[in-house]
Amino acid sequence: MAFDIDMIKKVYANFGSRVEAARKVVGRPLTLSEKILYAHLWDGDPKKAFSRGTDYVDFAPDRVAMQDATAQMALLQFMQAGRPQVAVPSTVHCDHLITAKEGAAIDLPHAKTESAEVFDFLSSVSNKYGIGFWKPGAGIIHQVVLENYAFPGGMMIGTDSHTVNAGGLGMVAIGVGGADACDVMAGLPWELKFPKLIGVKLTGKLNGWTSAKDVILKVAGILTVKGGTGAIVEYFGDGAVNLSCTGKGTICNMGAEIGATTSTFGYDESMERYLRATGRDEVADEANKIAAYLTGDDAVYADPENYFDQVIEINLDELEPYLNGPFTPDLATPVSQMKTEAEKNGWPLKVEWGLIGSCTNSSYEDLSRAASIANQAIEKGLVTKSAFGINPGSEQVRYTANRDGFLKTFEDLDATIFTNACGPCIGMWDRTGAEKAEKNTIVHSFNRNFAKRADGNPNTFAFVASPEMVAAIAIAGDLGFNPLTDTLTNDKGEQVKLDPPTGDELPTRGFAVEDAGFQAPAADGSSVEVLVSPTSHRLQLLDPFTPWEGTDLKGLKLLIKAKGKCTTDHISMAGPWLKFRGHLDNISNNMLIGAVNYFNDKTDNVKNELTGEYGPVPATQRDYKAAGIGSIVVGDENYGEGSSREHAAMEPRHLGVRAVLVKSFARIHETNLKKQGMLGLTFADKDDYDKILEGDTIDILGLTEFAPNKPLTLVLHHLDGTEEQFLVNHSYNAQQIEWFVAGGALNIIRREAAA
Ligand code: SF4
Numbered sequence: 001m002a003f004d005i006d007m008i009k010k011v012y013a014n015f016g017s018r019v020e021a022a023r024k025v026v027g028r029p030l031t032l033s034e035k036i037l038y039a040h041l042w043d044g045d046p047k048k049a050f051s052r053g054t055d056y057v058d059f060a061p062d063r064v065a066m067q068d069a070t071a072q073m074a075l076l077q078f079m080q081a082g083r084p085q086v087a088v089p090s091t092v093h094c095d096h097l098i099t100a101k102e103g104a105a106i107d108l109p110h111a112k113t114e115s116a117e118v119f120d121f122l123s124s125v126s127n128k129y130g131i132g133f134w135k136p137g138a139g140i141i142h143q144v145v146l147e148n149y150a151f152p153g154g155m156m157i158g159t160d161s162h163t164v165n166a167g168g169l170g171m172v173a174i175g176v177g178g179a180d181a182c183d184v185m186a187g188l189p190w191e192l193k194f195p196k197l198i199g200v201k202l203t204g205k206l207n208g209w210t211s212a213k214d215v216i217l218k219v220a221g222i223l224t225v226k227g228g229t230g231a232i233v234e235y236f237g238d239g240a241v242n243l244s245c246t247g248k249g250t251i252c253n254m255g256a257e258i259g260a261t262t263s264t265f266g267y268d269e270s271m272e273r274y275l276r277a278t279g280r281d282e283v284a285d286e287a288n289k290i291a292a293y294l295t296g297d298d299a300v301y302a303d304p305e306n307y308f309d310q311v312i313e314i315n316l317d318e319l320e321p322y323l324n325g326p327f328t329p330d331l332a333t334p335v336s337q338m339k340t341e342a343e344k345n346g347w348p349l350k351v352e353w354g355l356i357g358s359c360t361n362s363s364y365e366d367l368s369r370a371a372s373i374a375n376q377a378i379e380k381g382l383v384t385k386s387a388f389g390i391n392p393g394s395e396q397v398r399y400t401a402n403r404d405g406f407l408k409t410f411e412d413l414d415a416t417i418f419t420n421a422c423g424p425c426i427g428m429w430d431r432t433g434a435e436k437a438e439k440n441t442i443v444h445s446f447n448r449n450f451a452k453r454a455d456g457n458p459n460t461f462a463f464v465a466s467p468e469m470v471a472a473i474a475i476a477g478d479l480g481f482n483p484l485t486d487t488l489t490n491d492k493g494e495q496v497k498l499d500p501p502t503g504d505e506l507p508t509r510g511f512a513v514e515d516a517g518f519q520a521p522a523a524d525g526s527s528v529e530v531l532v533s534p535t536s537h538r539l540q541l542l543d544p545f546t547p548w549e550g551t552d553l554k555g556l557k558l559l560i561k562a563k564g565k566c567t568t569d570h571i572s573m574a575g576p577w578l579k580f581r582g583h584l585d586n587i588s589n590n591m592l593i594g595a596v597n598y599f600n601d602k603t604d605n606v607k608n609e610l611t612g613e614y615g616p617v618p619a620t621q622r623d624y625k626a627a628g629i630g631s632i633v634v635g636d637e638n639y640g641e642g643s644s645r646e647h648a649a650m651e652p653r654h655l656g657v658r659a660v661l662v663k664s665f666a667r668i669h670e671t672n673l674k675k676q677g678m679l680g681l682t683f684a685d686k687d688d689y690d691k692i693l694e695g696d697t698i699d700i701l702g703l704t705e706f707a708p709n710k711p712l713t714l715v716l717h718h719l720d721g722t723e724e725q726f727l728v729n730h731s732y733n734a735q736q737i738e739w740f741v742a743g744g745a746l747n748i749i750r751r752e753a754a755a
Pocket of ligand 1: 095096140141142160162357358359360421422425426446447
């Protein structure tokens with residue numbers, strides 16, 4: 001599981017000179033984000049300044065991380081690329097496919113049996129191609145990466161949107177689709193539009209009940225789910241230095257919830273402490289040698305308005321704890337106002353479950369602070385009024401927290417200790433009674449709270465908070481409980497108050513673990529057989545997509561005009577569908593089943609233009625495919641926000657959708673569509689969304705002259721015989737147009753490998 005110190009030394013050897021070269025070409029002091037970006041150019045030393053938000057740039061990431069759900073498709077694609085080994089250090093983490101129900105002792109063996117063929121595939125394909133493999137139960141990808149692989153100034157991509165968590169250790173770490181990961185593992189450059197920069201100046205120090213989580217809950221309230229789109233959020237100031245490394249990770253983690261490309265912090269003593277505590281003295285020593293380059297220039301932080309596209313300032317001394325939700329992570333309510341807001345909005349005050357865990361908040365520090373609240377509850381004669389569940393972030397955290405008594409404290413409060421895995425955070429939660437779809441409230445320390453996310457129940461009102469606040473609210477069983485001011489009645493009928501949490505940034509006795517759950521790859525994998533059964537329902541080797549036919553697209557059917565929020569969860573639902581992540585045809589049966597049909601406000605119910613009947617979206621599309629008719633999906637703002645899963649792009653491609661036309665795209669999803677050879681288009685005039693009518697047949701014109709910055713034309717043939725046409729934009733550059741022409745980026749990689 002060893003971090004790759006030789007790779008890190010190589011990165012650092014060039015870091016200073018590349019930053020100096022970047023300063024020259026840019027002609028001014030640099031932010032940390034710019035230093036890392038310019039130090040990772042595919043072409044080596046910076047030779048020109050890039051325009052933020054405009055220029056596409058090729059980068060050379062240092063690492064790739066993949067979780068089990070997305071790794072399946074990423075590695076099935078990699079197998080098609082024709083390369084013998086991965087070109088950069090890469091890891092696979094088995095964390096998404098483990099259902100939380102009874103507790104780790106029962107759930108983990110069950111998952112290992114239930115998903116054996118997937119884990120065997122991932123283990124064997126990792127073994128063959130030189131990839132580190134973290135077994136089920138080893139922990140959640142982003143905690144394991146932070147504990148083992150993240151390093152200051154590094155650049156990483158990962159097939160999960162919360163890859164950004166590694167910004168807590170000063171990386172530029174970005175969530176991508178499996179196709180991007182496949183490129184980088186195949187030794188190709190990774191392309192990204194040079195991001196804009198948002199600076200967040202933190203002053204003061206967290207105190208009382210306020211935690212690092214509240215910083216990002218506050219930022220999410222300010223910037224909203226779209227406010228960080230296309231930008232790196234860089235935190236700085238004395239308040240940043242005062243935060244722990246894992247606290248920084250929490251803040252960066254939820255940068256995904258504001259749509260940010262990533263978030264990062266400059267190298268400081270908290271990172272050094274964390275590196276040393278996690279057995280990486282060598283990395284800390286190397287980082288110390290170039291420390292001045294691993295943070296933004298002083299002049300930038302002294303006058304941030306001149307260097308960032310937007311600046312936000314937060315005084316940690318004054319920051320209140322927040323509860324964000326329900327149904328969106330940017331609806332930020334200070335805990336002190338929650339009772340009023342909940343009553344006003346009809347949010348159920350009774351809390352059914354308190355859940356602590358997820359990659360966002362499952363560090364040793366998180367568990368120690370939550371345990372301090374649990375401990376007080378026991379000492380003060382309180383019990384939890386809500387059910388209570390804990391997912392430790394890694395086996396190392398679990399083992400150490402167990403040794404230090406935290407898990408026993410939680411269990412004494414009747415908490416269930418679930419597996420070191422995602423569990424309820426990704427809908428892998430077999431929650432008793434969820435199928436009744438009753439209106440209810442849960443609080444959790446996760447990052448996302450979209451409808452149905454945790455338990456599949458659209459009427460579960462989920463609120464996001466810090467682990468210590470989740471513990472306090474679970475004990476009170478009341479969403480309106482404010483531990484700063486309110487008292488609770490104990491078993492003697494006395495009024496007692498919870499004191500603010502205490503905890504340890506790092507274990508005073510050091511981390512410990514018996515078996516971290518790592519499998520190193522074979523030194524020579526050429527004779528290793530990759531295990532994929534031809535009769536499997538969960539894994540399917542891929543066939544290449546067909547190239548573009550060379551003509552305009554005419555006679556497309558409107559498959560669905562999606563209304564409002566359409567996240568990747570709506571396009572390719574998680575939960576029970578996770579088990580088909582390695583089988584494109586089977587998982588395509590969930591395509592767009594969560595999207596709301598504009599014309600009838602129903603989900604998974606669209607008009608089949610061949611039969612005139614209303615039916616499920618996937619079945620309707622399969623009818624069009626069988627008839628050899630292409631189709632188009634229309635969507636609203638920020639289409640495809642949420643996760644990096646390329647299934648949301650591959651499923652429509654596999655089933656014969658030809659284009660997705662929306663008011664605006666979430667970045668990762670737009671790139672994923674392009675990689676799969678799909679057309680991702682945006683309305684030149686957003687009001688044209690209203691012109692799309694049920695039953696429209698649609699032509700896309702201009703493809704024979706498809707070129708960067710050149711709009712295409714959309715022609716609508718309405719059912720009443722009238723026609724309308726308007727311009728649609730695209731953001732394809734020359735290379736992305738080649739992907740479209742070839743039928744997908746992978747077709748080009750394979751061609752090049754064979755040449
Ligand atoms: Fe797992 Fe949730 Fe983190 Fe995603 S956000 S990696 S599902 S814990």
